[in-house]
Amino acid sequence: MKHLIIGTAGHVDHGKTALVRALTGIDTDRLKEEKERGISIELGFASLQLPGGRRAGIVDVPGHERFIKNMLAGAGGFDLVLLVIAADEGVMPQTREHLDILQLLQVQKGIVVLTKTDLVEDDWLELVEEEARDFLKGTVLEDAPVLKVSAVTGQGIRDLLEKIDQLAGQTVSRVSSGSPRLPVDRVFTITGFGTVVTGTLVAGVLRVGDSVEIQPQGLVSRVRSLQVHGEKVEVAEAGQRVAVNLAGLELEQVERGSVVAGVKTLTPANRVDIHLLLLDSAARPLKNRTRVRFYLGTSETLGRVVLLDREEMEPGTLAYAQVELEEQLVAAKGDRFVIRSYSPMETIGGGTVIDPLPRRKHKRFRSEVLSALATRERGTPAELVDQFLTAGSGLHIPGEIATGTGLKDEEIVEAASELVKEGRAKMISGDGKTYYVSSVIYQRWSAALAQLLETYHRDFPLREGYPREDLRSRKFQVLNSRVFQMLLLEMEKDGLLRVTPQAVALQGFAAGPSPQQEKLISRIKHELEEFAFLPPSWNGLSRSAGLDEVFAAELLQYMLRTGDLVKIAEELYFLKDVLASARQKVSQSLRDKGEITVAEVRDLLQTSRKFALPLLEYFDREKLTRRVGDKRLPGRALEN
Known part of the structure; x- marks a missing residue:
């Protein structure tokens, strides 16, 4: 070793x-x-x-x-x-x-x-x-x-x-791969250096300069220096007694029982799932919800043992249980622990952590709960990854699966690949990362989205689809925008839906009006064409067409999206062909004279200043014109 x-x-x-x-x-x-x-x-x-x-x-x-x-x-x-x-x-x-x-x-x-x-x-x-x-x-x-x-x-x-x-030479070495984990057993300060913690590095490697996180406090620090056996080192490996000088932390911020770990590699919890042995020497049976002292690593926490399949444990027996802790701690699957009675303080049992981050309180006397814990404890890597993904609520990278299962990254990749081949999981890649999701959850999401989109298309046939971010915030809050976009693109690849920059729609859906709505649109377009460069307000148009306020807003957005209407300014819309005519007339005048004023545009288009000025400001934004004082000169778009 x-x-x-x-x-x-x-x-x-x-x-x-x-x-x-x-x-x-x-x-x-x-x-x-x-x-x-x-x-x-x-x-x-x-x-x-x-x-x-x-x-x-x-x-x-x-x-x-x-x-x-x-x-x-x-x-x-x-x-x-x-x-x-x-x-x-x-x-x-x-x-x-x-x-x-x-x-x-x-x-x-x-x-x-x-x-x-x-x-x-x-x-x-x-x-x-x-x-x-x-x-x-x-x-x-x-x-x-x-x-x-x-x-x-x-x-x-x-x-x-x-x-x-x-x-x-016969002792198995601790694992130096993976994230570092050092349970703190001593804290002190050294003048000129600051806070120093000591402990046995039970996993991973620590290097001078590494960023680390102190849990369960959630404090981020940096390794200023390291000592092993009283000698300065640049690297400390699993299995060594290590003194770590932590930058930027006060003595009272760290205590025995804290854990120095890689940033975002351990998550504190108020409960853990365990397989518990009550010692033969225990003085009495252990009743459900007995208050105990729970020892893990260097930490001591009070908690209550919730027995999942019985009302009390006899000495010498094993049982699955969940410990509800009075203070947060961090653990990893497979960690060994000891429990002592609250009073008198005697060692009465211990065992193995099965799940350091159970998602919920377990219901007692449920066969499915006990079966899931048995799988969690003794299952193959593929079974563990499948269980984690099926119980999850999102897409997970290997590091997250490692935290939840206690498996190594390489075991996770191999197991997940096996699940993907068998159709029990989906692999989604993007943004330089690989995510996995249970096929059961993926299919559930797909079915729910299809039903949601079908209803949405029926209620809003003129819209291109469900607004993407609105869909995520309402139905997929567990996923951030980037991951949600990756999920949608995967579903699009599978032919389940269609993704636009702003919306999500069913694959065969095409936004469009009904025959009756087509007549309304033709009527509005004809009216705008007749008004030409003196267009009425949209509210006036919709009222004269007998449209209710909600549908009028829907129709306006549809005509803007199809390009039939163009927004020039707030509450001012031009028909596409009318705007093209105005563009042509203003462009020709600029070519002929080299400049144009608001008054000249008013006369050229036989409109009023109310419309001529915002129209020129629109052309300014489009680089057709360029304002110099009270005049407009040709813009880059015209010069090119």
Whole structure:
């Protein structure tokens, strides 16, 4: 294993800190109270040079029952544990509770270290070793080697180092691909540098200069500098103990339990779906909605356990549940957690996070809910992606699917491609990204759009289609404008509809008037043609034609869109052919004389100043004319 985090565990005063000091030469008790009382209260940290050349980080945890929450803050990052049992006392209450925690967190590699061997006789030591082996049966450490040491005389320390080195080579490395995630276990400030956080980088890579997000606070910062084992580095990798100097953050803005992560890679939640084990040693059954202390990573949060298929759990049983949390936290699928009773504070269970971002509260005693959670927990990548897309409400990029399923990007692409081939998903590409949507949702959207457009075309036959942005804001609020446009273009490609710059219509629809409406349009056009350059207002025209206000507005927009009418100014419209005639007359006059005035246009068109002036201003905008003082000269359009 490239990087290794070693943790200690065991009862108070069994020699964990002395053992670390014997291995590393470092005293991890840094607080005055720890020195005075002779026990560890907070997490301690040291680095260890192994015989094979690699360097490991050591997290020394407190053993006193009052500081179990501090032990839990460190245990989540262990790759290998040293379960310490004092030879003069044997297995004690916190030995049992610490082993329960290791079992719940599934710390698979470990060494049982019998300390203080210099204080006991050999026959007693044999009895303690036998007790320890019996104690470990049926646990993750059942096959762990048992070594006898004395931190005082140094006996067995060299053998322990070699055994750690040996097991380190058998330990699976943490994943350095993907987004970084560092649960914070300590926060402090350094004069001249600012806020520093420490923790075990459980995934990804951190680089100096990276932008990061502190969750669940949602604060964005920058990695100013990094240290690993007290030495400055440019890059920190998963599996290393890391100190991160964060730019622009105050000490009180970050706390133990926060997570340093890639920007927008983790989302805080007030509930998580879990698979829960209630320990055999739990004193009583766990009733639905029991208030518990929920430990994940370095965080501690209060919450209530909602049992989904029963009213209470018996000790030693497993159940699907949803935890309703009193404070937000961030998690990832597959994270291990521990729960302790609210009072008295005892470790009673733990398990695995199935869904870190459930979309809703689950209804209890529903077979479909339990089936979905089982798939979520044990399904193939294709099943997980299918489940995520089917339960979704939009188009999703691989990164979003990764957050929701716990899969790697490459697994998602492969699984999604499989779903696309089987017709269970649609792939939509655009804007340099690839999106996926469930075929079920895509077909549902298509059917709903078809029905909506059919109704719209019947009610508004003169319109080119449903205004695109209005359609999105009313029916597809979950999609932003860019993604909605990509969806529409995909449906157009599939022959389901037609997209114009401003509207959406059914593929075979053509906006147009009925025969009766055609007669009205002909009548209005004839009237405008007769009025020529003295056109009446649209309101006057529509009233004389007997049109109601709503239809008059529809007809006006239709005639503007077809080009039969041209808007010259507010409430002033010219018939297309009449405007073309005015253009020709004004153009000819400019060619002949080189300039023209408003009065000359009035006389030329036999109109009034009321119409001549806005008409010339329209020609100015069209670059046919160019105003200079009180005159118009030929514009660029005419010059060309």
